[in-house]
Amino acid sequence: MTAATRWLRHNLFRTKRDAFLTLVFGALAIWLIYKTVRFVFVTGRWTIIEVNLRILMVGRYPEVHDLRLAVTLIVLAAWGGLLAGFLRGRQFRAGRITSEDSKLTAARVLDLFERLWIPLAVIVLLLMLSGTAGPWLMVGLALVAALAGRLIGPVFGRLRLGAAVSAVIMLVFAAVPLGMYFYVVTAVGFDGWGGFMLNLFLSVCSIILCYPLGVLLALGRRSGLPLVRLVCTAYIEIIRGAPLFVLLLLANVALGFFVPDSLAPATSTRAIVVFTFFTAAYMAEIIRGGLQSIPRGQIEAAKAVGLSPIRQTGYIVLPQALRNVIPAQIGQLISLFKDTTLAGIAMSLFELLNVSGAITSQPEFRGQGLIAETLTFAALMFWVVSYTMSRESQRLEKRLGVGSR
């Protein structure tokens, strides 16, 4: 018996029932593959995507300001590379990894490629669809910047700097994304974002903003002060009981009632406000899980060395608690990212799902039933980001050993 037939016997035709399942589901699989391939290469009319690629990705962002987007992407790539390299250097300094671990070997490159080939393939597909040189240049420079940052970062990470110097560096470092944000937004005003960029922007903003509130709520719900606990629990349970969609509708028509006219926010700000307060409640529950996973001995040890309650929490409990629930936090980020589509429906924000509906009624594409094509494109975009994040989170989960201890 050859290896192939043995494999077939073992995996597909072990018993009669198995053979039956194989035939039924094999037929289903072949039919699905046939349909998909036919749709992608034969029946699908993808001109609408090529023509509207820009509007799908960045909405109505003015073309004259494209340079701002490119610069922002490159700076953020360098920033991310620096951060990753810096953390690597710190780990090295702390003796958690050896210099062998950071050598760029062929195995590591292969591993990196295996992890990231799907998003890379999608990026290449997008670049090929774009048909001009600008995006290629932008992505190429961004890659170079990220690589340079990654190579320079460890040097900073290994340095031993004074407290004042490192505080200044931290501040500058934190200021970079904020500066980039203003650089992009001053070109168009607050509601000028659109397309897939808006989905990414809304989710990143909300996830960052919800952290302080989420941590406070989690600590409050576990605090020994009954009134504080009551307030936090009530907030968390009320928000978790209400659908996000209704909260968005409420914010869209009614947020203006609750604040003075001078504070009445732009639509995308409203969306961020809702996403932030909504995600904070879920984040609080995740962080509470992390807090519960900290052994009592840790707090007792912190008390024994005479740390104040605030330092016990800040230096001992929270860092471990947050690290223990990183995968769950990424899961929340993914679901927030998917939920940004609701802002398009409830608030008519011009995000990717809304755009993919709207472009089918352009004069040259109207009435041709192209919604399947545009929705497929939108689905691919959402899928590739969520899938990559969830894969990376699974990898992180394995590395941190969460659940296996």
Next chain:
Amino acid sequence: MTATVTSRVPLWRNVNVLKWVAQLVVVAIVVAIVIWLYGNYTENASDQNIPTSFDFLDNPAGFQITGNSLSQSAPVRDALVEGILNTLRVSIVAIVAATVLGTLVGIGRLSSNWIVKKLATVYVEAVRNIPLALFLTASLLVVVLGVFPQITDAWDLAGLAIISNRGVAVAWFNGSGVGLLLLVALGALAWYLVMRWRGRVADRTGALPRSGLWGAGAFIVVLGAGWALFGYSYTLPSVVGRGTEGGIRIDPSFFALFLALTIYTASHIAEIVRGSIQAVARGQGEAADAIALSGFQRMWYIILPQAMRIAIPPIGNQYLNLIKNSSLGAAIGYYDLTLVAQTSVGNGSPAVPAFFLTMTVYICISLVVSAFVNLANRRMMLVER
């Protein structure tokens, strides 16, 4: 002793006093924020002459709900109740379907059959990472309005269901719905009692219990007897002109919402089921093999009952998510609670009270469902020593 110690500590260093001061400060801040928001709201509302009371519930709704006999002059209250019923309808049907599909896919992911495993994995990984709103749009615009045929050449499933882009018509019963529901409840009770009786018989005599078969038989007997006794009958759908007659007509928006909710939630349930099955100790399956249970028996009697114990809390969470997600039906024109509230706001009901009422209803539904889930969880929980 302690009393003398505390009495020597000055007030501003007394931990007990400080704790209460801190709590009062927190509560004061929260109350201040609420008062500020509420003040702004009443002021802005009175500036624009918008009522803040719930009197609008008695005003005529001024719109009609698809598939419902409620007239336009019916009060908003009745329309909202109809909306709540619609929300519950789609949620219950989708919860049942998603549980069945999710469990099957979850088991499929652990199958020894390569094709089944791959298909289940592709399903989960594809569906979980795409927004529900996108599925919803696709299931209405692509599946129902695109793939389903015109009414003139509708798909006819053995006369039991007629599928076209005008919706789905399925065979249905004639008679009181509440009565039938009671009958089903009675049947379920009979099922449960017969199962317990068979269990006792098996314990006493050692005969094969076959409690599932006996129970299902009792259920069918009770239902059939009731059906005949109370004179229920059924009608089959048929195409008449450009519509269908007979049976029950399921609106395209209901069908699309049901489809999207089921497919989406099933992918999450599948992951939970897979995780729970993997969490059941390996020795349990090996023991089942050792006493020569069949694959089905091994799954049904040994693995699933133990896996369900682990799975109940997260699956309950998915049910809650599904109910809340059903509010998205508003986006495709399904008259659930959200769309009724939204439409009535469009027709002049004040937005803030209307949406607050909507939120309160969802929160109440969530609380009731989570109470049931907790109950189930307590009953299934392993009693250790």
